[in-house]
Amino acid sequence: MLFKDQIVPERLPRHVAVIMDGNGRWATSRGLERQAGHIEGAKTVRRITEASVEAGIRYLTLYAFSIENWNRPQDEVNALMSLLVKSLREETGLLMQHGIRLRVIGDTDSLSPDVRRELEETLRLTEANTRMDMILALSYGARWELVRAAKRMAQAVREGQLAADDITEARFGDFLCTAGIPDPDLLIRTSGELRISNFLLWQIAYSELYFTPVLWPDFTKEMFFEAIVNYQQRQRRFGKTASQVAGEGEGTAR
Numbered sequence: 001m002l003f004k005d006q007i008v009p010e011r012l013p014r015h016v017a018v019i020m021d022g023n024g025r026w027a028t029s030r031g032l033e034r035q036a037g038h039i040e041g042a043k044t045v046r047r048i049t050e051a052s053v054e055a056g057i058r059y060l061t062l063y064a065f066s067i068e069n070w071n072r073p074q075d076e077v078n079a080l081m082s083l084l085v086k087s088l089r090e091e092t093g094l095l096m097q098h099g100i101r102l103r104v105i106g107d108t109d110s111l112s113p114d115v116r117r118e119l120e121e122t123l124r125l126t127e128a129n130t131r132m133d134m135i136l137a138l139s140y141g142a143r144w145e146l147v148r149a150a151k152r153m154a155q156a157v158r159e160g161q162l163a164a165d166d167i168t169e170a171r172f173g174d175f176l177c178t179a180g181i182p183d184p185d186l187l188i189r190t191s192g193e194l195r196i197s198n199f200l201l202w203q204i205a206y207s208e209l210y211f212t213p214v215l216w217p218d219f220t221k222e223m224f225f226e227a228i229v230n231y232q233q234r235q236r237r238f239g240k241t242a243s244q245v246a247g248e249g250e251g252t253a254r
């Protein structure tokens with residue numbers, strides 16, 4: 001039976017986050033330039049976005065460009081930025097067709113004016129869409145985000161808008177780029193690397209992690225559905241015992 005048909009709609013992960021890894025290796029193993037891997041990877045972005053809509057995922061976060069990625073060779077950075085602009089232009093129709101709202105997390109001030117312009121246009125066009133939120137992490141780093149949150153909180157305290165004693169986990173979350181977005185239930189990383197790579201460190205405290213050796217350009221819809229089915233077979237305990245969780249009638253992942 002297809003993994004797609006094994007998905008239990010009542011226990012879907014509300015938010016799936018993905019570390020899309022392996023574009024470079026996919027290309028070099030074929031004797032191609034790394035950029036060819038990113039172009040192929042962009043096709044997987046489209047495929048997995050469609051798969052998420054088909055499955056009924058409410059939030060999909062994609063790690064498209066990390067703060068550390070700025071240190072790659074300039075021509076690769078340029079190629080990734082051009083691909084982003086091209087994809088935004090070409091895929092806005094798809095976002096509208098499926099009711100997808102685009103959101104961005106990261107240090108967008110460091111993006112070039114043309115990338116920012118294209119992003120702002122798509123953000124504005126898709127703003128009222130409510131079926132799924134697609135959150136692109138661009139020039140994103142979790143430590144950067146946490147330091148930024150600390151600075152913004154200090155500023156709020158200084159200006160008398162926030163009392164230090166009122167800083168709770170929930171209030172802290174309001175100062176992150178992901179304010180208002182529920183934490184990921186499931187985090188997928190492709191390409192066999194077993195790392196988090198400075199992605200959503202605060203938000204993944206209780207996420208289920210799923211690693212696959214498949215390189216991002218080869219990642220199919222069925223593989224994505226397989227990750228969801230695997231998630232649904234897990235027991236999420238949030239620090240409680242197995243019998244406590246069973247007593248709550250929440251035996252398996254939400």
Ligand code: FPP
Nearest residue numbers: 020021022023024025038041042045064087
């Ligand atoms: C990791 O592969 C991937 C990236 C750094 C960029 C992700 C970009 C895309 C999937 C394409 C464009 C995105 C959008 C949203 C249109 P890697 O280069 O680190 O691969 P490697 O580890 O094999 O070198």
